[in-house]
Amino acid sequence: MGKMRERVTYNLLDEEILKRKPSERFNYKFVEPPLLAYLVTTVDKYGNVNVTPTSSGSFLGEGPKGEGGAIYFSVAYKTTPQGRSREDRWTGMETSPRDAVYNLDEVPECVINYCSLSASLVEKMRIAALPIPKGISEMDIAGFTPLKSRMVTPPGIAECPVNMEAKVVHSKKLHGWKIYFLEIIGVHVDVELDERDKVNGHMAYLDADPLIKLHLENDSVFEIDEEHPYGDESKLKRCFYTTVDRSKQYAQEPYDIGPMRRWIGTFEIWMQDELNKGKITRQEFDEILELKENWLKNPEPVLNGSVKNELTDRIKKIIWSRK
């Protein structure tokens, strides 16, 4: 293991941090990693189409629901006027959220359109992110081709390799943000990509050069002060993008750690596989499972500390003794 490094600690509840100039506050980019960038299409109650470039939100997980399984996703939108001028305020709301927020509240459906890296797409992304008046379609303005949806009202975007039709199942207001939990109920996949997936080792969307948002140059968040409520307006602010570089060799999880039959499995399956590999004996297998039972009956780290330590040591030994 590497040497412990010294570190700087930011207590984000400390009022002293809030008093600092924005440029000297904690850089939120230590928390926000490079994120997938995609386009979310919505409609208002009149049927006006809206396209919102989005990256705050992701696939949440796939799980059992009925026969087919359910796939959940989240998206989050700003509900503060930051970055928009007062004139952009839409009447009836105290602040200026994204149009997507009004639309998702009015018609709780959307299409999530995944994007491949290309200059023209990045250009259209930029256009769709402009403060185009609510109800005016970025689809028309940026020149996207609508793709008819089957299960929801908003159309998808035909230029995008994967389009997911989704329904809002839950939403929650946070300070300055609103987060929507979505259930994906239908997916359209570019037929060439779908064919490649079958012969190319199931790379799915990875094979379409997923568009990844890197950072925003001269991010105004760090420059806002009373005289410059929208940051330093003499500096250009544009987003940088990348994709997964598939010319580099992948780093892969080692085969010799963990179960062989499953990626994660259960503790029992994992230990059974270690037994099959010859890494532990039958007696050790029985002892480890007994230790696990004894630990789970009383997971109290002081009173049951010896069981905890013994189980920890046994697991560590399995993982780190490579034979």
Ligand SMILES: Cc1cc2nc3c(=O)[nH]c(=O)nc-3n(C[C@H](O)[C@H](O)[C@H](O)COP(=O)(O)O)c2cc1C
């Ligand atoms: C790549 C990219 C990702 C973005 N992600 C988000 C996001 O996740 N949430 C958000 O509120 N705004 C995000 N934005 C900004 C909005 O897309 C932008 O404010 C847009 O004008 C909102 O559109 P709307 O008002 O039509 O919904 C993003 C912009 C870009 C270019």
